[in-house]
Amino acid sequence: MVQSIVPQIIKESVVNLIQKGERADGRALDQYREISLETGIIKKAEGSARVKIGKTQIVVGAKPQIGEPFPDTPNVGVLITNSELLPMAAPNFEAGPPNETSVELARVTDRCIREGEVLDLEKLVIIPGKKVWMIFLDLHIVDYDGNLMDAAVLGSLAALSNTKIPSTTIEGDEVVIDYEKMVPIPIKEQPLMCTLAKIGGELVADPSLEEDDVLDARISIGLRVDGSICAMQKGGSVPLTREEILKSIEIAQEKTKELRKSIPKE
Amino acid sequence: MLLIEDKQIVVPGEILAEGDFHSGRGTFKDADKVCSSLVGLVAVRDKKISVIPLQSKYIPKRGDVVIGKISDIRFSMWNLDINSPYSGILPAAEVFGKEKRELNRAFDVGDVLFLRVVDVDEVKKVKLGLKGRGLGKFRGGILIHITPTKVPRLIGKKGSMINMIKDQTKCEVVVGQNGVVWVKGKPEMERIVQKVIKTIEEEAHTSGLTDRIKNMLFELLGEKTEKTEKTNKEEDFEEELIQ
Amino acid sequence: MIIILTSKLIGNSNKGSLITSGTKKRPDDRAFDEMRPLKIEAGVLERADGSAYLEIGDNKVLAAVYGPRELHVRRLLKPNMAILRCRYNMAPFSVEDRKRPGPDRRSVEISKITTEALNPSVFLEKFPRSTIDIFIEVLQAEGGTRCAGISAASVALADAGIPMRDMVAACAAGKSDGQVIMDLSEWEDKEGEADLPIAMMPRTGDITLLQMDGHLTSDEFQQALDLAIKGCQIISEEQKNAIKNRYGD
Numbered sequence: 001m002v003q004s005i006v007p008q009i010i011k012e013s014v015v016n017l018i019q020k021g022e023r024a025d026g027r028a029l030d031q032y033r034e035i036s037l038e039t040g041i042i043k044k045a046e047g048s049a050r051v052k053i054g055k056t057q058i059v060v061g062a063k064p065q066i067g068e069p070f071p072d073t074p075n076v077g078v079l080i081t082n083s084e085l086l087p088m089a090a091p092n093f094e095a096g097p098p099n100e101t102s103v104e105l106a107r108v109t110d111r112c113i114r115e116g117e118v119l120d121l122e123k124l125v126i127i128p129g130k131k132v133w134m135i136f137l138d139l140h141i142v143d144y145d146g147n148l149m150d151a152a153v154l155g156s157l158a159a160l161s162n163t164k165i166p167s168t169t170i171e172g173d174e175v176v177i178d179y180e181k182m183v184p185i186p187i188k189e190q191p192l193m194c195t196l197a198k199i200g201g202e203l204v205a206d207p208s209l210e211e212d213d214v215l216d217a218r219i220s221i222g223l224r225v226d227g228s229i230c231a232m233q234k235g236g237s238v239p240l241t242r243e244e245i246l247k248s249i250e251i252a253q254e255k256t257k258e259l260r261k262s263i264p265k266e
Numbered sequence: 267m268l269l270i271e272d273k274q275i276v277v278p279g280e281i282l283a284e285g286d287f288h289s290g291r292g293t294f295k296d297a298d299k300v301c302s303s304l305v306g307l308v309a310v311r312d313k314k315i316s317v318i319p320l321q322s323k324y325i326p327k328r329g330d331v332v333i334g335k336i337s338d339i340r341f342s343m344w345n346l347d348i349n350s351p352y353s354g355i356l357p358a359a360e361v362f363g364k365e366k367r368e369l370n371r372a373f374d375v376g377d378v379l380f381l382r383v384v385d386v387d388e389v390k391k392v393k394l395g396l397k398g399r400g401l402g403k404f405r406g407g408i409l410i411h412i413t414p415t416k417v418p419r420l421i422g423k424k425g426s427m428i429n430m431i432k433d434q435t436k437c438e439v440v441v442g443q444n445g446v447v448w449v450k451g452k453p454e455m456e457r458i459v460q461k462v463i464k465t466i467e468e469e470a471h472t473s474g475l476t477d478r479i480k481n482m483l484f485e486l487l488g489e490k491t492e493k494t495e496k497t498n499k500e501e502d503f504e505e506e507l508i509q
Numbered sequence: 510m511i512i513i514l515t516s517k518l519i520g521n522s523n524k525g526s527l528i529t530s531g532t533k534k535r536p537d538d539r540a541f542d543e544m545r546p547l548k549i550e551a552g553v554l555e556r557a558d559g560s561a562y563l564e565i566g567d568n569k570v571l572a573a574v575y576g577p578r579e580l581h582v583r584r585l586l587k588p589n590m591a592i593l594r595c596r597y598n599m600a601p602f603s604v605e606d607r608k609r610p611g612p613d614r615r616s617v618e619i620s621k622i623t624t625e626a627l628n629p630s631v632f633l634e635k636f637p638r639s640t641i642d643i644f645i646e647v648l649q650a651e652g653g654t655r656c657a658g659i660s661a662a663s664v665a666l667a668d669a670g671i672p673m674r675d676m677v678a679a680c681a682a683g684k685s686d687g688q689v690i691m692d693l694s695e696w697e698d699k700e701g702e703a704d705l706p707i708a709m710m711p712r713t714g715d716i717t718l719l720q721m722d723g724h725l726t727s728d729e730f731q732q733a734l735d736l737a738i739k740g741c742q743i744i745s746e747e748q749k750n751a752i753k754n755r756y757g758d
Contacts, residue, residue, distance in 0.1 A: 005347070007335050008376040013408045017453055024408075026457065042649050043567060045602035055555035059648055061602020084610055087596065088573035088644035090556050095596055095644075097611065138601040138610070142571055142646065143554045176512050277752045278630075278667050279675030279712045294632075294674070301712070303632060303672035305752050320756065321559070321670030323577055325636075351577040351591075351639035389588070390638050413670070471756060 004092050004213065011214045015200035025208060030251055032206040035262045037154065039162040047163025047185070051155035054208060055145035060137065060155040062163045064185075066126065066175065067134040077124020077132040081110035083139035083152065090144040108193075108233045109139065109152040112222035116191025116230035118160055123186040126168050126175055133165060135185070146209040149220045149233070150259070153193035158263060161187055191230050192259050194252035195220040198240060203248060205255055219245065221252040225260070272310045275320075275471070276302040282315050292317030307471055320471055324350040324414040324444035326392045330383045331401075333409070333442035334394065336376060339369050346379070346394060349411065349444045354392040356381065361396060378404045378448070380440055400440070407438070407450030410460050412467040414445035419470040420463060427466070427476060434483045435459050458486045535685070536696055537566075542736055544680070544692045544743055549661070549751035551668045557644075559669025561751065563661035566694060567651035569603075572661035574669040576641035591636035595624040597658055599647040619655045626659050626679065626708040626718035632672040641671060652695030653681050659708050659718065664748050668755070676748045677717055679708035680740030682733040689729050691736040705730070707737045711745040714738070 017024055027033070033054030042048035047062035069078060083106040087095045098106070113119070124133040137159065139152050164182035168175055197207035197215035207215055216238035222231030229249065234240060240248075268283045270276060280302045282293060289295045292304045293315055302308070306317040326332070326348065334346035334354055346354040356379075361372050373379065380402060384395040396402055412420065420441060421428045432439050437451030437459050449459045462482060469475055535541070545566030554560035557573035564570075577591050585592055597619040601607050612620075623645065631641065643665065645658035656679035663677040683693045685701030698704050703723025709716045725733060 005335065005337055005376055007378045007409060008374075009378050009404055009407055010409060011376070012406065013453075013456075020453070022453065024457070042569070042600075042602055044604055044649050044651075048602065057554070059600065061600060063602050063607040065607060082601070082610060086598070086644065086646060087642070088554065088557060088560075088571065088646060091575055091578070095598075136601065136607050138607075140600045140602075140646065140648070142573075143556055145555055171512075174512050275753055275756050277676060277749050278673035279710065280749070281712065292672070296674075296713070301674070303674065304670060305667050305756075319670050321668065323558070323636075323670070351579055351636055353579055415670075 006213045010210065014210055014214050018202050018204060019200045021202075023204065023208075024210060029202060030205045030255065032255065032258065033208070035154070035259070037158050037262050037264060039158050039264055045159075046165060046182075047159045047161075049155045049158035049162060051151050051158065053147055053151045053154070053206060055143055056147060056151050057141075057143035057145075058148070058151050058155045059140040059142060060152075060159040061140070062159045062185075063136045063138070064133045064163070064165045065136065066131055066177070069125070069129065069132040074129035075125055076121040077119070078134040079110065079114060079119060079121065079137065080134060081106045081113065081137045081139070081156070083109070083141065085141050085144070088143075089141045093144065104233070104235075105148055105152055106139065108149055108220060108231065109156055110137075111233075112153050112191055112193050112231035113137070113156050113160070116222055116224055117189040118157060118187060118191060120186040120188045127170060131175055135160070135163070144209070146212040147195055147206050149195045150193050150206060153191070153222065154259060154262070157190060157192065160185060161190075161263070189224050190260065190263065191222050191224045192256040193220055193222045193231070194255045194259065196248045196251060198236070198238065198244065203244065203251065205251060219248045221249055223252055223256045227253045268310065270308050272308060273473075274308050275306070276308055276317060277305055278303055282308060282317075286313060288314040290314045290316030292319055319415045321413050322415045324348065326350055326352055326354070326383050326386050326444075328383055328385055330443040331398075332381055332383060332394075332444040333378060333404075333440065333446035333448055334381055334444075335378050336373050339375060342369075344369060344373055346381070348381075348392065348394075349414075349442075349446050350392075352386075352390045352392050354381070354383070354394040356394045356396070360384075360394070373403060378409065380404065380442070380448070404440075404448050404450075407448050408456050408460065410447040410449060410463050412445045412447065412463060414443065416467050416470040417441060417443055417445060419475070420447070420466050422476065427479065430476075430480060431459055431462060431483070434487060458483070461486065535690060535694075537694060539690075541688055541690045542739065544740055545694065547744065547747050549664060549747045551664050551751045551755040557665070557669070559665045559667070559671070561661045561664035561668060563657050563664070565653065565657050565692070567649055568647070568654055568657045569649040570654060570657040570661045571646045571648060572658065572665040573644045573646075574641065574662070574665040574671065575644075576669070577636035577639035577671070578642070580638065580640040585640070586638050589637050590633040591631075591639045591641050593624055593628050593631060593633065593641050593643065595620050595627065595643040595645065595662070597623055597645045597647070597655070599650060599654070603647045603650045619658070622718055622720065623655065623659050623662065627662060627666065627677055629715065629717050630663065630673045630675050630677045630710055631666065632674070635672055641666070650695070652693055652698040653706070655679070656681050656706050656708070660744050660748060664751050667748075667752055675710035675712045676745065677708050677710055678741040678744040678748060679706065679718060680737050680744055681706035682737035682740065684723065684725060684729060684733065689732040689736060691740045703729075703733070705733045705737055707734070707741065709738065709741045711742055
């Protein structure tokens, strides 16, 4: 990915506005852009969602496959998260193997979903130590307009909540998969992520493309329904203070409550 | 035989006329047919048919004024992104004359400049210059991007549209022919100008735009301005666009 | 050992094809010359210079265009014209069995023939030394994604304001259950006797893509070709509507 050069005057105007408590698109500092979420949009995927935050758009698909568990965790199912920053999503995204940004996005999303215990991985075991469900979560980023992390987690949660897997029975040493009897995947928790950008010494929620380009530092916080923390990631090369981090958590706790309203009731 | 109406939206490959017609901008001839090569609005002037594109990239022409961003500093020149398939160069001599100085003392990567296209050679090397009134580096303000074909619409007949915006918002507005617009004023006014310009871009192909923009300005500015007299008529927008 | 009790594929689409054989109806109740439901939308993405979304049957395809833009790979540069580059890609979740991300031999071939199918339609000579990049993403595949991709890409090119001689439309015909048919579904493609995807510029009738696999007599080939051409004409009308709808005409 080629780094885009941000015009100096844009940087100044974004920073100046934020220091006055305003943003270029008219939002309050802690305000999200419009969010839209649709689920079940890909029939070929056992679970799917299309999420939009502002003009950022991600299509998420979840596909279960039967596989072997990892040797060190024989009694839990497997979750594999992968993301593609498609070259269609932005002029500076390039085709090819996942770059740092893409890998970070996939790993942070994975952490939030995994540690937030969205899936009851123990219930995905078919034959302990031998056969488990592996859930492949693929994030297809089709339009990049800032704040991928929050969209990725929201889309992943929605896709998983929408996922059905075929029921299995064991007859002798054979696994019988019944595609006629699809059952919802067991969902335990509903963590969400809230990203704040530090710009001009202030914290702003849901950074836009322009803000993502000029931010000094970024903090993404994954929170469960009860407000407890399940994942965090700091980005950007400017440090954060202890107070800023604690304040971020407070804001994120408020904001994830709002975000939660966009999740469709299954 | 004319197969379309004036101002109609057409698509690439659409046959516009058969027989004795001339192929203007945005069209091509196939035997005796004039066809559109673009998504755009048809403009019929006597026997000449043109299509004004609704979307396009800026192709540099000598004499144009453009807004560019310094993207790199080389040995004796700056490279500029001018929102075009062809990037521009600003030779050090344009700025320093014969004097030898460090380039980044004058302009650094990320600086935004108002420039003139001095020359475009056959290998599409775009030479830029700063000699002329108002040319140079911008300080402060914001940038707005519009599709370059809509620049004439933003300027309006004899500057009517852009002057109305400037007068009402008390902002400085500089329009590059490459679709980059620089605006500087009070931050809330800058944002109003941004909204208005985006509306002009979206609705450039519709009629009655000047009056709608005027109303929009009044609404956005609220009591900040007094209503002025209604403009006499909607200008013929193809005329502006074809120029 | 794993036993699959009900295959998803058979479960979904093999609805009594044997019963209908000999009649004009197909597994999904279409007539032999009937296309699946088609929907095209232009200008669906924010960042791309031009974009389009196309659904045909259960195919869901996104296309985006960037350019003409500066070409940084000097060895590809053409002094007298732009180059067209195309990348066809399938989302991992677009097919029954998850596809590994990244290009495989199939998608590389489709990218190449897509480039060649669109190339003759674009006035490349207007933008020497630049590149026009097309990205096609298959979000859901149900037979005929290459044609869907080409038709979507052409709308995206038009949406990006790229001058063209015509909008290329693509459609397949083929033979399944002994009958020559238009616009093969996934099942008809897999189980059928022949598949013939084409792309054309409808104004002149010039064919810019032609592939075939299977077995057809020359009479059947001609029938199939005519059906595919008819299909392209239907798609072409929808492409025009998609562009005009974008501007509220």
